Amino acid sequence: MNWKLRIxxxxxxxxKGEFDRVVMPLSYLGMGxxxxxxxWVGIVRLDGGKMHPVALVLGxxxxxxxxxxxVIRYFRGHFSKRLIA
Structure with missing residues (x-):
């Protein structure tokens, strides 16, 4: 990215605004x-059942x-002080 070009x-x-409004809230929902x-995997495992690797990896x-x-947003410059119009 060329920081000198206003466009x-x-x-x-x-x-950055799209990430703040759409992507990050969805990622927090995904985290939940x-x-x-x-x-669920932990409860099943403690109960003596088989662990489901797909559920573990997706979780x-x-x-x-x-x-x-x-981390992706940091490297894209979303937290930079130079990010002003």
Missing amino acids: DRIHRLKE IGFLALC LFFFVLPLILT
Whole structure:
């Protein structure tokens, strides 16, 4: 990204706004679903049942999804002080 071009900064601001309004709330919802899936796998495992690897992998993925998206946003420059129109 060229920080000197105003149009690039405007596009990045729009992208940041879309992430803030749409993507991050959905990722937090996914984190809740992932937490429930991990709890379910743990309860089944403690009860002596078989562990379902698909539920475990999906639960872990959705649980860490907000962290992954935050790292992506950091490298895309969403938290930069230069991100002004």
